[in-house]
Amino acid sequence: MSLSPDDVRHIAHLARLRIEEQDIQEYAGNLSRIVDFVDQLGKADTDAVTPMAHPLEMAQRLRDDVVTEENHRDEYQQNAPATEAGLYLVPRVIE
Amino acid sequence: MEWETVIGLEIHTQLQTSSKIFSGSSTAYGAEPNTQASLIDLGYPGMLPVLNREAVGMAVKLGLAIGAKIADRSVFARKNYFYPDLPKGYQISQYELPVVYEGTLDIEMDDGSTKTVGVTRAHLEEDAGKSLHEGFETMTGIDLNRAGTPLLEIVSEPDLRSSAEAVAYMKKLHSLVRYLEICDGNMQEGSFRCDANVSVRPKGQKEFGTRTEIKNVNSFRFVEKAIDYEVERQIDVLESGGEVVQETRLYDPAKGETRSMRTKEEANDYRYFPDPDLLPLEIENSFVEKVRSSLPELPDAKRERFISDYGLKAYDAGVLTATREMGDFYEAVVKASGGDPKLAANWVMGEFSGFLNKDGVEIAEAPVNADALAGLLKRIEDNTISGKIAKDVFEAMWAGEGDADTIIDKKGLKQITDASAIEPIIDDVLEKNPQQLEQYRAGKDKLFGFFVGQVMKATKGKANPQQVNELLKEKLKG
Numbered sequence A: 001m002s003l004s005p006d007d008v009r010h011i012a013h014l015a016r017l018r019i020e021e022q023d024i025q026e027y028a029g030n031l032s033r034i035v036d037f038v039d040q041l042g043k044a045d046t047d048a049v050t051p052m053a054h055p056l057e058m059a060q061r062l063r064d065d066v067v068t069e070e071n072h073r074d075e076y077q078q079n080a081p082a083t084e085a086g087l088y089l090v091p092r093v094i095e
Numbered sequence B: 001m002e003w004e005t006v007i008g009l010e011i012h013t014q015l016q017t018s019s020k021i022f023s024g025s026s027t028a029y030g031a032e033p034n035t036q037a038s039l040i041d042l043g044y045p046g047m048l049p050v051l052n053r054e055a056v057g058m059a060v061k062l063g064l065a066i067g068a069k070i071a072d073r074s075v076f077a078r079k080n081y082f083y084p085d086l087p088k089g090y091q092i093s094q095y096e097l098p099v100v101y102e103g104t105l106d107i108e109m110d111d112g113s114t115k116t117v118g119v120t121r122a123h124l125e126e127d128a129g130k131s132l133h134e135g136f137e138t139m140t141g142i143d144l145n146r147a148g149t150p151l152l153e154i155v156s157e158p159d160l161r162s163s164a165e166a167v168a169y170m171k172k173l174h175s176l177v178r179y180l181e182i183c184d185g186n187m188q189e190g191s192f193r194c195d196a197n198v199s200v201r202p203k204g205q206k207e208f209g210t211r212t213e214i215k216n217v218n219s220f221r222f223v224e225k226a227i228d229y230e231v232e233r234q235i236d237v238l239e240s241g242g243e244v245v246q247e248t249r250l251y252d253p254a255k256g257e258t259r260s261m262r263t264k265e266e267a268n269d270y271r272y273f274p275d276p277d278l279l280p281l282e283i284e285n286s287f288v289e290k291v292r293s294s295l296p297e298l299p300d301a302k303r304e305r306f307i308s309d310y311g312l313k314a315y316d317a318g319v320l321t322a323t324r325e326m327g328d329f330y331e332a333v334v335k336a337s338g339g340d341p342k343l344a345a346n347w348v349m350g351e352f353s354g355f356l357n358k359d360g361v362e363i364a365e366a367p368v369n370a371d372a373l374a375g376l377l378k379r380i381e382d383n384t385i386s387g388k389i390a391k392d393v394f395e396a397m398w399a400g401e402g403d404a405d406t407i408i409d410k411k412g413l414k415q416i417t418d419a420s421a422i423e424p425i426i427d428d429v430l431e432k433n434p435q436q437l438e439q440y441r442a443g444k445d446k447l448f449g450f451f452v453g454q455v456m457k458a459t460k461g462k463a464n465p466q467q468v469n470e471l472l473k474e475k476l477k478g
Helices: A005-014 A021-043 A073-077 B053-065 B163-179 B220-239 B285-293 B299-310 B314-320 B324-337 B341-359 B370-381 B387-398 B404-410 B419-432 B434-441 B447-458 B465-477
Strands: A087-091 B003-014 B076-080 B090-094 B100-108 B114-126 B130-132 B139-143 B150-156 B192-202 B212-217 B248-252 B257-260
Touching: A005 A021, B003 B163, B003 B220, B053 B100, B053 B114, B053 B150, B053 B163, B053 B285, B090 B114, B100 B163, B114 B163, B163 B192, B163 B220, B163 B299, B192 B220, B212 B220, B220 B248, B220 B257, B299 B314, B299 B324, B299 B341, B314 B324, B314 B341, B324 B341, B324 B370, B341 B370, B341 B387, B370 B387, B370 B404, B387 B404, B419 B434, B419 B447, B419 B465, B434 B447, B434 B465, B447 B465
Parallel strands: B212 B248
Antiparallel strands: A087 B139, B003 B150, B003 B192, B076 B090, B100 B114, B114 B150, B130 B139, B192 B212, B248 B257
C-alpha cells in the first residue's frame, strides 16, 4: 500500500500535527511501510475467530449511580491557561 | 416527476441518572459552570472511566419497551474528533456492538392509520460539554458540566416517508422515554435532541438518494419545518439537473431554512476503535428480567385498555395516554367521580387541558386536582348544575375559590329543577313574546329554540334545560 502526500496531510490534520512540507515524502514512505507490515495480519484466516474487544478476558464492572465527586473547580482551573467566570477559555471556535 | 421522501431519525436522549455515565459527578442541570466536571470528565491523564449501572438499566428498559434485542455482550468504542468541548479528543460511544438493536415502534397518524417503524439500534455514549461563543472577544468559553452525561442514541431505520411521520415517531418516542422514566424529555434544556437524515428519490426507485443530515433540531414543529424545507431544496436541486451533496446541515428557525454546516474538506473521519479503558459490557439474563419486571404499563397497552375499559374513542384514548401523568390523572378522576368515563374524558381533555395550556403549568401544579374535578363532575351527573354552568364553576375552582359544592352554594348556581319554579318563568316569557308565540302556533317550529333560550336567559342558565324543554312543549300545546 502506498500513501500519497495528501493522505499524509489528512492524517496529520486529524491528529492536529503540524508537519513541514519538505518532510511529507519521507513520512509517506515510512507510513506506507508500517501499513504494509501490519497488513500481513490480513493473511491470517480469522473466519472462526470472534473479534477481540479487549485483551483481558473479563467483563466491565459497573458502579452504583451515586454522586461521589465534589466541586474542585478552582484547583482544576489552576492548570488552565485562561479562565473567566468559571469557564475555560479557548481560542474562538467558529462554526 | 413524482418524488418520495426517505427519512431516518437519530434521537439523543439524556438519561436521568444522578451521576454521569463514567464518573461520580452530578448531572443536575443549571449548576455553576464547571462545578460538576471531575478529573475524568476533564480528560486528565491516567483517569479511568467506570460505567454507571443505572445507565445500562435504562438502555435495557428502552430496549424491552420497543421489543428489541438486548446484546449479552456489547463494546464501547472511541469516536475520535477534536473540539474544545470534548476534552479527551474522543467521545466514548458504541459502534459495532450496541447494547440494544432491532426494535420497532408503532406510530399512529392523524388519519387513524398506523405504521411500524424499525429501530436499528440504541447505544450508550457520553455527552459533550457546552461552548459559549458570546461574551468573550476573541475566545470561546467552555462549560464541561454536561460532559459525561449519559446519552442513549436511538437510531431509526429509514422507514419514515414524510415530515408528519417523522414528527409522529419523535412524539411517540418522546412519550415512551417519559413513561419509562429514563429521560425527562425537556427539549429546551436539550434532554431530547433530534438529527434527521433526509433524502428523496423518484417514486418507485429502490435505491436511496444521497442524504443530508440536519443536526440538532429541538422542537417537533422545527423538525417538521426543517424536513419540509430540506425536501423541497433537494427536489429543486435534482430537478434543475444538479446533485445533492452528502453533508451536515443546520436548521435556522429564524429564516426557516437549512444551510450547510461543514465543508467537504472537513468530512468526518472518526476512526472508531474499541476503547481499551473499558472492558466489554456483559448483560446477564437475570439483569434483563429484573428490568423487565420494573416496566410500567406502556402507552400502547394503556391506550387499548382505555378504549376497552372506558369505551373511549381511539383518538381520545391516544390524547389521554400521551403522557403517563395525563393517563394517571384521568383514571384518578374516573375513579373518584364513579360516573361516566366519557364525561370525565371530555372534561380532562377540554377545560382541564385548556387551563393547563393557558397557564403553562404541569398537571402536578394544577390548582384543580383529580378529586376536585371529580367533585364537579358528580354535580353535573346528579343534575345539580348544567354543563354550561359547570364551566363557570370550574373557572372559579381554578382561581382557588374552593371546591365545586362551595362555589355552587356561594354563587347560588344550583340548577332549578322544581317545575313550580320554572312554570311561571315560562308563562312570563310567552306573555312577553306574543308575536313569536303566534308564529310558532302557525307552524314555525324553529321558534322553539328561541323560547328555550329566553327561559334560560331569564334563569341565568340555572334551569335544567331538559326540564325546560318538556314544560315548554306542554305549555305551547296550550
